[in-house]
Amino acid sequence: MAYELKSARFLARDALQRAVQPGDTVVDATMGNGHDTLFLAEQVGPAGHVYAFDIQESAVESTGKLLEEHHLADRVTLCCMSHSEMKRVVSGPVAAAVFNLGWLPGGDHAITTRCETTRAAVESALGLLKSGGILTVCAYPGHPEGDREREMLKEFFSSLSNRAYNVLHQVFLNAGEGAPECFIVQKL
Ligand SMILES: C[S@@+](CC[C@H](N)C(=O)[O-])C[C@H]1O[C@@H](n2cnc3c(N)ncnc32)[C@H](O)[C@@H]1O
Numbered sequence: 001m002a003y004e005l006k007s008a009r010f011l012a013r014d015a016l017q018r019a020v021q022p023g024d025t026v027v028d029a030t031m032g033n034g035h036d037t038l039f040l041a042e043q044v045g046p047a048g049h050v051y052a053f054d055i056q057e058s059a060v061e062s063t064g065k066l067l068e069e070h071h072l073a074d075r076v077t078l079c080c081m082s083h084s085e086m087k088r089v090v091s092g093p094v095a096a097a098v099f100n101l102g103w104l105p106g107g108d109h110a111i112t113t114r115c116e117t118t119r120a121a122v123e124s125a126l127g128l129l130k131s132g133g134i135l136t137v138c139a140y141p142g143h144p145e146g147d148r149e150r151e152m153l154k155e156f157f158s159s160l161s162n163r164a165y166n167v168l169h170q171v172f173l174n175a176g177e178g179a180p181e182c183f184i185v186q187k188l
Pocket of ligand 1: 083
């Protein structure tokens with residue numbers, strides 16, 4: 001991706017590119033169609049590993065296909081389960097955890113990430129981060145559940161001790177209501 005200051009996903013990827021090193025273990029908490037999983041698999045290299053989560057079997061299938069096409073399936077564990085359960089599979093420490101909230105592009109909008117499970121998953125991911133590791137969240141206000149998630153994240157991340165975490169909230173100020181927002185948290 002060329003440098004273009006226009007999307008929350010770009011901001012998240014820019015940070016991930018700097019924070020994730022070959023050999024790292026990372027989490028994609030919302031695999032969807034697998035674009036972030038593929039990106040992470042490339043970043044961690046052959047010695048690293050990606051754990052990817054989604055509640056929809058169709059997401060797991062399309063992500064598996066994408067990884068096969070790129071010959072990267074062996075460095076990824078695909079989990080058809082809620083990200084709020086990630087500690088059942090991942091013991092950490094991880095260099096990054098990536099959340100891209102909302103619904104599967106092209107899928108059923110009723111199957112979206114939800115405030116309560118997102119909160120539980122973000123807490124789990126923070127607990128798994130190694131020192132220097134980052135958590136990125138792209139949030140999509142502008143629909144009721146997205147608005148709730150954004151408010152929950154602002155409140156929760158604001159409450160974190162600045163002795164333990166650095167927290168950044170990036171908003172495109174001139175993009176209007178409902179524009180995607182990016183949160184980046186680094187464990188100190
Ligand atoms: C915006 S999409 C993710 C896009 C994806 N990162 C990509 O690169 O294609 C959000 C995904 O979160 C998934 N999701 C919703 N609730 C979830 C949960 N509790 N645990 C894990 N995934 C969830 C949805 O099924 C959907 O596929």
